[in-house]
Amino acid sequence: METVDVIVIGAGVSGLAAARLIARGGRRVVVIEARDRVGGRVHTDRSGGHITDRGASWIHGIHESPVAAAARAFGMPMVEFTVGGYQPDSRPLTYFDARGRRLEAxxxxxxxxxxxxxxxxxxxxxxxxxxxxxxxxxxxxxxxxxxxxxxxxxxxxxxxxxxxxxxxGVGMGELGAHGLDDDTVNGDEVVFPRGYDELATNLAAGLDVRLEHLASQVDRSSEGVTVVTDRGVFRARQVVITVPVGVLQAGDLLIEPPLPETHRRALGLLRMNAFEKVVLRFAERFWDAGVYGIRQLGDEGEWWHSWYDLGRLHDEPALLTFAAGPAAVATRTWADEDIVASTMAQLRRLYGDTVPDPTSAIVTRWQDDPFSRGSYAFMLPGSVGADHDDLAEPVDGVLHLAGEATWGDDPATVPGALLSGHRAAQNVLGIDIPVSELWA
Ligand SMILES: Cc1cc2nc3c(=O)[nH]c(=O)nc-3n(C[C@H](O)[C@H](O)[C@H](O)COP(=O)(O)OP(=O)(O)OC[C@H]3O[C@@H](n4cnc5c(N)ncnc54)[C@H](O)[C@@H]3O)c2cc1C
The missing domain is CATH 1.10.10 (Arc Repressor Mutant, subunit A)
Structure with missing residues (x-):
């Protein structure tokens, strides 16, 4: 058994932010991570010489964003791409009407x-x-x-x-009425041409991160915690648990004694979504130049309605679309080729049969990822933003939850994850810490 001061479970942005600040506060911290990499749902794929963010891409507004400040401090290049909030007209878009004709200005x-x-x-x-x-x-x-x-x-x-x-990642008929309350964009949106994972790599620098350590149980007493992993048992005075709510709900990480009623109630009001990315690369661009994206209205767009031009990030013809909500549920068991063929049929409807097949494609599978069980959490009917924060209430001064779903002001985002980690570190140390300490 190894003994440290604080155990952090999960090396996503929330866990790394918490661990970094706690370590700076002079505590011995170990980060337990099931995957063979840090970053969690911030995951950059560099296969085939291309850079693709399989998880988060955007900062949804850089005004007063701690992630933008961190990215600047870490020297991460950013590119303006203000279409990540499903805005109807913030930037040029090509619209097609329900019959596949271009919409006039x-x-x-x-x-x-x-x-x-x-x-x-x-x-x-x-x-x-x-x-x-x-x-x-x-x-x-x-x-x-x-x-x-x-x-x-x-x-x-x-x-x-x-x-x-x-x-x-859910239709409006399933989302709680307050489910989009937080969905505002402050300032330009940006993406990361070198990959969002540089944020995680920088946050992880110097930390004791134990990769490929699957935590299965957390036992809590007034003296501290014991965390059982498949590679040994760890003991500490406090624990910060940052696994996604889907992992907690599935019972994959047993917490003994169980979380208090307030936490369980809040957990019951959240559900992991169905949201996947489809990135298509082509030999040449066949769509309109100078637009940020393409949208089709009407029933033909039921699944594939929006494509975003990734040529703004890299000098290559590429489009990003999403299987979001019902489309992600329906295509979950499909082969990648069938998902690509389905979205290509809609692109050919709009741009003609001469549109070539993509030279390569990436289809994500977050719904089947055992360490996330979906992309991020949405709010069920009956919930309000503040319910998220109930999850972060420290338990007996020993157990702390953090992660995107615990940050009510801006859940489901990287800034939410980072700020939740900052809050957990403050609770562990019992002091106020400027968030800028993360990148100082
Ligand atoms: C497809 C997609 C698109 C997105 N787009 C955006 C976007 O454009 N902008 C934005 O701001 N946000 C976006 N998000 C959301 C954003 O990625 C998340 O909100 C954020 O990264 C969550 O960080 P976290 O630390 O809370 O959780 P995670 O990153 O999930 O970290 C939790 C960690 O816990 C680990 N773990 C799980 N179970 C165990 C276990 N039993 N033992 C040990 N470790 C375990 C996981 O492997 C993971 O590394 C997107 C997410 C996805 C998937």
Whole structure:
């Protein structure tokens, strides 16, 4: 048995942030990580000479973002790419209507204006939404207030459903009414041409990270904790658990005695989503130049409605699309080739049969990843943002939970994960620490 001061379970951004600050505070820290790499859901693939972020890509707004500050300090290049918030018109997009015809500029302006009108009505409805209301219920109520014909309403309903899918990996009928409350973008959005994983690598520098150590049990007493892994038992005064909520809910990491009722209630209000990336690389670009992305409206876009031009990151013709929500659930068991063929059929519908096959493709499988069990957590009906923070309440001064799903202001993100790690470190050390200590 090894004894240290603090054990951190999980070497994702939250665990690394917590461990770094606790170690700087003079404690002996060991980080237990099941994978053979750090970063967790920040995972850059460098196969075939290409750089692909399989997990997180974006900082959804660099204004006052701690991740942007860390990235600058670590010398990570960033590229502006302000389409990660499913904005209708913040940057140039090519739109195709339900029949596959290009939408004129005036029609796009009207569409975006309708979306903004509905959003204003939606905010008031959500503020007064009942406990069991879904985001879809709120959208229907807001649409009912509009003096629009059926087609106009359908386009805005569709927009909101697809936004819920692309932002939270779930249709609006399953998402709690407050499920998109946090979904604001402050300033430009950016991505990382050299890979988001440089953030994790920098945070991990100098830490004692034990890779390929699968934790299966945490036993807590007033004296401290014992963590059982497949490579030995560790003992410490305190533990910070950062595994995704999907891992906790599956019972893959047994916590004894069980978490208090407040924590279990909050955990029950969250669910891991179904959200996968499909990255397609081509010999040459066949789509419009100078646009950030392509969108198709209508039923043909039920699964494949948005493609983003990765040519902004690297000098290569490449598109990113998402199997988000129902599409990810339905295609979960499909072979990669079939998923690629399905999205290519829609691209050929829009750009013609001469569109070539991609030269390579990457399809992610976060739903089948035993160490995440989905991409990130969404809020079920009945939950509000603050429920996330209940999970982070220290238990007996010994056990701390951190991770994206414990940060109510900005869950499901890398900044949320980082700030939750910062909070856990402050709770462990019992002092306030400037978050900038992470990159000092
Ligand atoms: C496809 C996808 C796209 C995304 N896009 C964005 C985006 O554009 N912008 C954004 O801000 N966020 C995005 N996110 C979300 C973001 O990646 C996460 O919110 C964040 O990385 C979570 O960090 P974390 O430390 O909370 O969890 P994790 O990164 O999951 O870290 C937890 C760690 O615990 C480990 N672990 C699990 N079980 C065990 C065990 N039993 N024993 C030991 N270790 C264990 C895991 O291997 C993992 O390394 C995306 C995520 C995905 C998957």
């Amino acid at each position: 005036d029609a796009v302006r009207q569409y975006a204006a309708d979306i903004r009108t509905l959003n204003a009505a939606l905010a008031k409805i959500i503020a007064g939404a009942g406990a069991e209301a879904t985001y879809g219920d709120a959208v229907e109520r807001a649409l009912a207030e509009q003096d629009w014909d059926a087609e106009r309403k359908e386009r805005v309903r569709e927009y909101n459903d697809r936004r819920a899918q692309e932002q939270y």
